[in-house]
Amino acid sequence: MALVDSHCHLLLGVVPELKILGPERHHTALAAELRALWSGAPRLSAGGPGSAAEFEALTDAARTAPQVAAYLEGNALRACLTSFLSSPVTHCELYTTSLLDAQLTALVLLTQLTPVARARFSLGLGLHPWYLYPNVLRDELAGLLELATWLKGAAPELLSLSWGEVGLDRRRGALALPEQQALLRDFIAATRGRHYSWHCVGAYSELQALFKRQPELKGTVHGFAGKIELARALGARGLKLGVGPKLLCPQQEAKWRELLAQPQLCLAWCLESDSEGAVYDGALLSALKARFDKLCVGR
Numbered sequence: 001m002a003l004v005d006s007h008c009h010l011l012l013g014v015v016p017e018l019k020i021l022g023p024e025r026h027h028t029a030l031a032a033e034l035r036a037l038w039s040g041a042p043r044l045s046a047g048g049p050g051s052a053a054e055f056e057a058l059t060d061a062a063r064t065a066p067q068v069a070a071y072l073e074g075n076a077l078r079a080c081l082t083s084f085l086s087s088p089v090t091h092c093e094l095y096t097t098s099l100l101d102a103q104l105t106a107l108v109l110l111t112q113l114t115p116v117a118r119a120r121f122s123l124g125l126g127l128h129p130w131y132l133y134p135n136v137l138r139d140e141l142a143g144l145l146e147l148a149t150w151l152k153g154a155a156p157e158l159l160s161l162s163w164g165e166v167g168l169d170r171r172r173g174a175l176a177l178p179e180q181q182a183l184l185r186d187f188i189a190a191t192r193g194r195h196y197s198w199h200c201v202g203a204y205s206e207l208q209a210l211f212k213r214q215p216e217l218k219g220t221v222h223g224f225a226g227k228i229e230l231a232r233a234l235g236a237r238g239l240k241l242g243v244g245p246k247l248l249c250p251q252q253e254a255k256w257r258e259l260l261a262q263p264q265l266c267l268a269w270c271l272e273s274d275s276e277g278a279v280y281d282g283a284l285l286s287a288l289k290a291r292f293d294k295l296c297v298g299r
């Protein structure tokens with residue numbers, strides 16, 4: 001059976017700027033170069049979206065941006081890509097945390113991989129609740145929508161069916177929960193999507209209230225580790241439940257065995273490494289698959 005990693009990140013472990021939590025991340029030299037590069041993307045060449053001339057123009061423009069070029073040509077990125085491509089995982093769903101992350105990840109996939117290698121990746125565009133700041137969100141969301149529009153014309157095969165990572169985080173969110181909820185509603189309204197990779201920590205009541213108001217919303221609850229009752233409620237709404245490295249913790253075996261023994265949830269689970277990309281551990285997903293199958297024996 002093919003191994004599919006339903007949630008991971010390509011560059012968080014490679015590019016320090018991506019993990020800056022404050023709004024100052026938006027004013028780094030790297031962010032400025034990427035804004036300029038992508039704002040010119042529709043006008044890079046007369047060849048039209050996805051043409052050989054446009055991709056060549058995009059690559060040339062990236063090489064003339066010092067901060068961007070440093071990452072594209074660096075050994076760290078090469079090692080990162082090699083670790084992904086040499087793994088037994090056949091497809092990786094890459095989810096982004098910010099506009100900066102999305103712009104750089106898209107650029108890497110487009111300019112550093114062959115079409116065959118690129119086919120092993122899908123890109124989900126999102127704004128993680130850890131990185132939401134009201135004074136920059138409008139620009140973040142507008143930039144993300146512009147990037148999505150460009151990719152639909154130039155490389156539609158890269159776009160995932162889901163947007164994300166998005167959601168709510170009561171414990172580590174950069175904003176108070178009511179503000180996160182308002183911004184999440186804005187994101188959903190602007191993207192008009194139905195499928196999302198949902199991040200949720202300490203806010204399942206609020207997330208379930210959202211699903212009740214908008215039952216058309218679907219996707220995967222990333223990193224699920226809740227109780228059976230919650231799993232059943234989410235599964236009943238047609239949501240998939242992502243299971244990651246916590247599945248391998250011996251102390252939680254009884255909990256996972258009980259969860260995975262629920263026949264009505266049998267088709268609702270998906271495996272995810274939640275890798276941050278510096279070195280992709282391709283063996284992790286194989287271990288998760290083996291553990292998942294073993295714990296499901298009794299169902």
